[in-house]
Every structure is written in C-alpha cells, then in structure tokens.
Amino acid sequence: MVPTISRIVQALEPSATMAMAAKARELKAAGRTVYDLSLGEPDFVTPQHICQAAVEAMEAGHTHYTPASGIPELKKAVAEQYRAAHHLEYAPEQVVISNGAKHALHNVFTVLLDPGDEVIIPAPYWVSYAELVKLTGAVPVVVQTRQEDDFKLTPGQLRGAVTERTKILLLCSPSNPTGSMYSPDELGALADVAIEHDLLVVADEIYERLVYEGHRFASFATVRPGLQERTILVNGVSKTYAMTGWRIGWTLSPANVAKAMGSLQSQQTSNPSSIGQYAALAAITGPQACVDVMLAEFARRREFVTRRIAEIPGFSCAEIGGAFYAFINIREHLGRSYNGVQIDGSSQWCLQLLDQQNVATVMGSAFGTEGYARVSFATSMENLEAAFGLIEEFVAGG
Numbered sequence: 508m509v510p511t512i513s514r515i516v517q518a519l520e521p522s523a524t525m526a527m528a529a530k531a532r533e534l535k536a537a538g539r540t541v542y543d544l545s546l547g548e549p550d551f552v553t554p555q556h557i558c559q560a561a562v563e564a565m566e567a568g569h570t571h572y573t574p575a576s577g578i579p580e581l582k583k584a585v586a587e588q589y590r591a592a593h594h595l596e597y598a599p600e601q602v603v604i605s606n607g608a609k610h611a612l613h614n615v616f617t618v619l620l621d622p623g624d625e626v627i628i629p630a631p632y633w634v635s636y637a638e639l640v641k642l643t644g645a646v647p648v649v650v651q652t653r654q655e656d657d658f659k660l661t662p663g664q665l666r667g668a669v670t671e672r673t674k675i676l677l678l679c680s681p682s683n684p685t686g687s688m689y690s691p692d693e694l695g696a697l698a699d700v701a702i703e704h705d706l707l708v709v710a711d712e713i714y715e716r717l718v719y720e721g722h723r724f725a726s727f728a729t730v731r732p733g734l735q736e737r738t739i740l741v742n743g744v745s746k747t748y749a750m751t752g753w754r755i756g757w758t759l760s761p762a763n764v765a766k767a768m769g770s771l772q773s774q775q776t777s778n779p780s781s782i783g784q785y786a787a788l789a790a791i792t793g794p795q796a797c798v799d800v801m802l803a804e805f806a807r808r809r810e811f812v813t814r815r816i817a818e819i820p821g822f823s824c825a826e827i828g829g830a831f832y833a834f835i836n837i838r839e840h841l842g843r844s845y846n847g848v849q850i851d852g853s854s855q856w857c858l859q860l861l862d863q864q865n866v867a868t869v870m871g872s873a874f875g876t877e878g879y880a881r882v883s884f885a886t887s888m889e890n891l892e893a894a895f896g897l898i899e900e901f902v903a904g905g
C-alpha cells in the first residue's frame with residue numbers, strides 16, 4: 508500500500524529557498540561553477556570563541572537533557588540582552604529557547620492559533636511564515652505591500668485586512684526578503700491599529716543586529732507603552748553570529764504563552780541541543796567585535812549590490828536598511844525570450860538564470876510577490892562580482 512499523507516502536510520509548499528540551493532548544489536556536483544545567491548546564511552565561520560565555548564561545554568559534561576525550554580543561564584542572558592539593548596523587562600521564564608527561530612515561530616503559531624483564525628502577513632514575506640500558519644489550520648491573510656512604500660505595510664492596509672477572525676499580525680524588520688526596515692514611527696502607527704483591534708503581534712527580529720548606517724532598529728515591543736502584553740518577539744543567533752547550523756533561536760512573550768510553548772516543546776522536541784545552547788550563551792555574553800566585522804563586510808557588499816542593481820537596465824530595488832538581501836524588480840524583463848526560451852514569471856526567470864548562467868537566486872513568487880527575484884549577499888564579493896556580471900549578460904541577451 509502507499510501510505511496517505513495527511514491533508515495538512517500535503518498542502519505544505521516545500522521551502523523554495525532550500526529547493527533552489529539544492530538545485531545549485533546538484534549543478535555543482537555535476538561539475539558546473541555555480542554562483543549561489545540563493546541562501547540566507549552568513550558565509551562566515553562561527554567565531555572561534557563561540558566554538559571554543561561549545562568544546563568546553565562538552566568537556567564539562569553538558570551533554571545531557573536540559574530543561575525543555577532551555578538552560579536558565581541562556582534565558583537570563585537573553586532577557587538581560589533585551590534589557591540592555593531595548594530597556595525591556597522580561598523575566599527569564601518569559602524566554603523559551605528553541606531549535607532555531609523557525610522552530611520558535613512554529614511554537615508560537617501552534618500555541619496561539621485555532622483552525623480558522625487569521626494571521627495577517629505582509630508580502631513579500633519570508634517563505635516559511637504562511638506554511639507554518641497553515642500547519643495549525645489557521646489562515647494566512649497575505650497583504651501585498653508596494654515597492655514605492657519600501658515594501659512596508661501601511662496602517663490603512665492593515666486596517667483593511669482585519670476581520671473578526673484576525674488574531675495575529677506578523678512583522679519582520681529588517682525584512683527577509685526585501686531588506687527594508689520599519690522606522691520606530693512606522694511601527695508605532697501599526698501598533699496603534701493592533702491595539703485598536705486587539706491583535707497580537709509576532710515580531711521577527713532575527714536581523715536586528717544587521718542594520719546599516721542611516722537606519723535605526725527599534726524592537727516592536729518598545730514603540731508604544733504596554734505592547735509587551737500583546738507582542739511575541741522572535742530572535743536567535745543564526746544570522747548575527749553565523750550560527751545557522753547550531754539551531755538556537757528564542758522567543759520573549761507574555762508568561763502564559765511562554766509556559767504553553769515550554770509544555771509544547773517538552774512533548775515535541777525536548778530541549779534544543781545542550782551544546783548549542785552553551786555556544787549561544789557565549790555568543791550573546793562574549794565579545795561582540797565579531798558582529799561588527801561581519802556587519803562591515805555585509806555593508807561593503809550591500810553597497811556593491813545596490814550599485815549594480817541601479818546600473819542594470821530595468822532593475823530596481825527598495826532601500827536595503829538591514830539583513831543581507833536585495834529584492835530585485837525584474838518586471839521589465841519578463842514576457843520575452845532568453846536564448847529562445849520564453850520567460851513569463853519569476854520562477855522561470857530564476858530557473859533559466861541558473862540553467863543558462865549558473866547563478867542561483869530565488870523567485871519572488873516564493874515570497875508571495877510575483878515579478879521579483881531575491882539575491883542574498885551572504886556570499887563573497889568575488890562571487891557577487893561574477894554573478895552580477897552574468898546576470899547583466901543574461902538580461903542583455905536573448
């Protein structure tokens with residue numbers, strides 16, 4: 508017999524970013540030189556002092572189960588970090604440590620959503636949000652933002668999307684995939700609507716530390732008094748410390764939400780890796796110069812990518828305030844043929860770019876917005892220079 512997959516999982520879209528990266532890997536294995544701008548992970552190695560802390564944790568015998576929601580030292584350090592950086596008061600019990608921010612988001616949706624509840628997700632959105640919401644039986648309500656608004660949701664758009672079933676507004680700033688950032692005032696205006704309609708807000712702040720000159724990060728919970736009671740903050744070490752493989756992320760939330768997520772995790776995954784947690788503790792309590800070094804390199808690449816996008820006819824993107832992505836408007840280049848292949852959508856465009864020029868990017872449609880392609884500049888300057896040369900050639904030819 509062929510086992511039947513549950514309806515809810517059958518409806519799941521596999522992660523397009525991971526699919527593109529897998530395709531790029533396949534071509535590389537077949538001997539092609541591929542310029543991979545598809546993946547959202549820093550290309551730096553995890554800083555030495557963090558790796559050393561992991562070794563020491565193993566040697567000290569921290570190789571067993573920990574409390575399901577994380578070691579007290581790390582929870583305390585996370586709460587302390589938010590106090591120092593944002594003047595927010597959280598008790599360690601309000602912090603839940605999970606297997607990466609993706610798992611943290613899954614926990615949040617699982618403990619808060621019932622079938623039929625609605626979650627407002629501004630598009631373009633990070634690939635996993637809508638799918639994680641659907642896993643709970645709740646409904647993602649996608650609101651298209653505009654490039655002329657730097658892909659930021661406006662209070663009017665939010666108001667227009669709210670129904671009596673709306674439970675959560677999801678925000679990601681700095682944004683994957685657009686790199687755009689909400690100013691504190693813009694977040695404040697959205698918070699007013701959230702308060703007016705009694706919404707919870709899930710604020711994904713994973714790119715908080717990767718913010719470029721001229722931009723200021725404000726944690727959502729700080730932009731109006733009393734927001735902590737309706738806000739769930741999501742964060743982690745993956746992007747800031749080049750620790751994607753360690754799988755440590757967390758939430759700061761109202762105490763009852765944290766308690767529910769702790770219970771869920773105790774039955775579902777138990778604790779995230781004990782060694783990863785000690786490494787994360789070293790990351791957030793240890794020297795921070797490594798973050799500045801990585802940020803300076805990202806800033807150099809951001810400048811390059813912004814310039815190259817402006818140089819290529821028909822291309823444009825929103826101001827990149829943070830993170831390491833550019834979301835390129837390719838609309839002018841759709842609806843024509845490239846070396847004899849007719850290309851009408853972003854998916855075909857990205858696949859042909861990979862096939863014809865060996866450059867991997869991700870189609871805008873995977874982020875809920877057609878007519879765009881996302882490039883990640885979490886790769887070397889050398890790769891970026893070569894890749895943009897090939898992209899330029901691609902759009903010029905055909």
Ligand SMILES: Cc1ncc(COP(=O)(O)O)c(C=O)c1O
Pocket residue numbers: 547606607608609610633679682683711713743744745751754755756
């Ligand atoms: C916006 C956003 N949130 C969450 C995550 C997940 O991070 P983690 O590796 O901690 O699961 C990512 C990773 O790509 C992301 O871009």
